[in-house]
Amino acid sequence: MALQEQGEEGKEEVFEEEESTEEEAHSNGVIGLRRYDSLDAEAGKITSTKSSKDGDWRSIMALAFQSLGIIYGDIGTSPLYVFSSIFTDGIKHNDDILGVLSLIYYTITLIPLLKYVLIVLQANDNGDGGTFALYSLICRHSKVGLMPSQQAEDREVSNFRLDLPSRRSKRASKIKASLENSMFAKYFLLVATMLGTAMVIGDGILTPCISVLSAVSGLKQAASSLNDDNIAWISVVILIFLFMVQRFGTDKVGYTFAPIITIWFLCIAIIGILNFFKYDPWVFKAINPKYIVDYFKRNGKNAWISLGGVVLCITGVEALFADVGHFSVRSIQISMCSMVYPSLIFAYTGQASYLRKHMDDVSDTFYKSIPEPFYWPMFVVAMFAAIIASQAMISGAFSIVQQSLSLGCFPRVKIIQTSNKYEGQVYVPEMNYIIMVACVVITLVFKNTEKIGNAYGIAVVFVMTLTSAFLVIVMIMIWKLNIIFVILYILVMGSMELLYLSSVLYKFNDGGYIPVGFAVFLVAVMIIWNYVYRMKYMFEMEHTVASERMAEIAVDPSLRRVPGLALFYSELVNGIPPIFEHYISNVPALHSVLVFVSVKSLPISKVPRDERFLFRRVGPSELLLFRCIVRYGYKDTMSSEHETFDSLLVQGLKEFIKQEGLKVNEEIEVEVETVEREMKAGVVHLLGESEVVAKDGASFWKRIVIDYAYHYMKRNLRQQDEVFTIPRQRLLKVGMNIEL
Structure with missing residues (x-):
């Protein structure tokens, strides 16, 4: 908690140039809403309250219990295959078991317990975690985002606000300035985030394979x-069934997850304790790290190679951080310390005790060490636990895709919200079938857990190392910790994770190439999509419709006004998009009420619904032309709200008109009544879609990226109306060509 308190002191405003104005307003006794002008006019009032999941102890304990079924399935099922993955060539010396057990003790204690539960969880982004959360936290404290869609009004969203620091740190300011002034740093952070998310998606492929095969x-x-x-x-049959039921969501079976995983942890702990007393109680001396030193002395290079198997005892540890938004920091700390950690320690201790007397059974340690009367019950529980672990990681991969999509880093796919109880549980049809095919192929090709374990280790350790790298930036720039604490973290955690990373990379040819190859492919897709997305956005920014041209359009006698309310969608958040003029040139008619709608993602996890819409007026008031920025966080699901989207937007528009205060009451009432009447007359969705092509004289690589790679992805994935689930009977697409 000390880290959290120190971090709160060190938070810094993103929009530094505006701090003096705000401070002056307060010093002069001016209290109230600040008026920004990034949309060339007043953008509307923003109010909200922020809620917290940390309530009374009953709620916290309920969340702690629920977290067992969602978060810990992966790390909980690791006893199925850890010892067999470490001793792939058998046990050469009986004391090697003590050395490996000591490695497991300290790995589980230092990384899941110390690093994640006590430190990393404090770096959450308004309660949400994961690679994107760390990236968004850094983006919010320094201007390192590559999309030029930032607006002054964004800082007024309650989840976005940053406390004014009580003291400045020269070191933090230097880091911030270095990141902001270096294009390399900006691209590096973005690509590193992409690579980390690609590895997590790879985790979603490998977890079902190794967990189900082991069970x-x-x-x-x-x-x-x-x-x-x-x-x-x-x-394979079990895996196909698992992916077929993904579309129903975890909400349908969510209540069964926690009890089953709880039974699993209790069973492995009890069996571990029984084996501990039955076979060799003296294995507890493995708590002495001297046995690690002896293990490396005896085995040398082979001991270093075996670290790739040791690291599998913490598979799924990133879920502790990534899924904190579904629960709370305190509930995860309680569930980890009270149930998960001791159960895993008991389980591995019991297996080590068994192996001290049965070294030849190492290839199937888990099932061999189960007392015979408990074999079939444990087999059934193990199957359920493996399926739950797989389902949780697959669902996590879907959530990662959703976050990538919201930041313009992934081709358009359909996101379906599957749960009304757990925020962030989504289903992505395209990714579900891609991951299913990959799981089936990997399972049939490798047929056992040895090579899959090698692949799994790379995905696990890479994401852990990336989290540490981002966390160091957070420690220095945001928390402003004493440099001694930062150096100590790097020396202990950094050196340990780099050692593990070097070990798993050694097995690159023995299966390690699977997650690396998949990640490289996925990052290439993400980079291509993001590159063209940003270029198209910049083109539209440079060719916005000038205010003078809007005035000419407004008084053009040939322009007819037709009944109804039209929502004109575009990605541009500043100015009127050029596609509007293209539309007017070909269809000289405007609906009685026209709202330019732009959907943007903020570098926060969620935007409160009452802060979602940001309005302004375009042109003279009698034209009833408006601009609306619809703001989402990277964990918000756009399509899940579409049933009420029209009514929410119109309600927000009416509130904006009432709060404008530029007209007398009678005019306001007339305008509000007009908006209501035209909405009843019918809402039409005008969707601006630009076709991009490489311009004449473009380089060979630019043509390949735009004309072939980007177009191929766009043709074979969802169209924008499908992503937003716009009713086809009310949809009109407006297209134009853009040369980049």
Whole structure:
């Protein structure tokens, strides 16, 4: 908590040039709403209250229990395969078991418990975590975002506000200035975030493979005739079923997750304690790190290579941070410390005790160490736990895609909200089938967990290392910690994670290429889409319709006004998009009420609904032309609100008209009545879609990126109206060509 308090002291305003104005207003006794002008006019009033998930202890404990089923399935099922992944060539010396157990002790203690639960969780973004949360936190405290869509009004969103610092830090200011003045740093942060999210999606592919394969392999003990091919095909059937039910969402079975995972943790803990007393109680001496030193002395390079298997004991640890938004920091700390951590320690200790007496059983440690009366019940629970772990990581991959999409870093796909109880649980049809095919192929090709474990290790350690790198920036620039604490963190956590990363990269040719290849492909897709997206945005910014031209359009006698309310969508948040003039030139008619709608994403996780719409008036009041910026956070789902989108927007528009205060009451009432009447007459959605092509003289690579790669992705994925689920009977697309 000390970190959090120190971080609160160090928070800094993004819009530094505006701080003096605000301070002057307060010093002069001027209290009230500041009026910004990034839309060339007053943008409307913004009010909100911020709620917290941390309430009474009953609520916290309920959240702690629920978190067991959503967050810990992956790390909880790691005892299924850790020892077999470490000792791939068998156990050479009995004391090697103590060395490995000591490594497991300190790995679980230092990374999930110390790093994530006590430190990283404090770096949440208004209660949300993950790679995008860290990136958005950095973007909000320094101008490192590449999209020129920032507006002064954004800082008035309650979740966006940053406290004025009580003291300035020279070191923090230097880091901030360095990031803001370096295009390399801006691109590096964005690409690193893309790479981290790609690895997490890769995690969503590998978790089902290794978890289900490990659980199903228990059948070998009951039916020795089953071979790896049989186990692989049984696993494939389970995997296909798992992906087929994804569209129903976890909400339908959410209540069963926590009890099953709780039973799982209790079972592995009890079995671990029984084995501890039955076989070798003296394994507890592995708490002495001397056994780690001895292990490396005996095995040298092979001990270093085995670290790739040790790191699998913390698979899914990133979910602790990524899913904090579904629960709370305190609830996750309680569930980890009271249930997960001790259960894992008991489980690995019990397996080590068993192996001290049965070294030859290391390839199937988990099922061999189960007392015979408990075998079938544990097999059933293990299957359910593996399925739950897989489902949680798949759902997490969908959430990552949603965040990438909101920042213009992913091709358009449909996002479907699947839960009314848990925010952020979404379903992405395209990604579901892509991940399913990848899981089936990987399972059938490798057939066992050894090579999949090598691939899994790279994905796990890379994301952990990236989180540490971003966290160091947060520590220095935002929390403004004493440099001694930062150096200590780098020396302990950084060196440990880099050591693990070097080990898993050594196994690149033995399966490690899977997540790396997938991540490179996915990052290439994201970079291409983001590059063209930004170029198109910059073109539209440079060719906005001038205010003089809008005045000419307004008084043009040939322009007819037709009944109804029209929403004209574009991505541009500043000015009138050039596609509007293209529309007027070909269709010289305007609806009685016209609202230019731009959807933008803020570098925060969620925008409160009552702060979502930002309005201004375009042209003379009698024209009833308005501008509306619809603001979402990277975890908000646009399509889930479409049933009420029209009514919410019109309600916000009426409030804006009433609050403008530029006209007498009678005029306001008439204007509000006109808006209501035209909405009843019918709402038409005008969707601006620009086709981009490489201009004459463009370089070869630019033509490849724009004319082929980008166009291929756009043709084979959802159109914008499908993403926003706009009713086709009320949709009119307006297109134009843009040469880049």
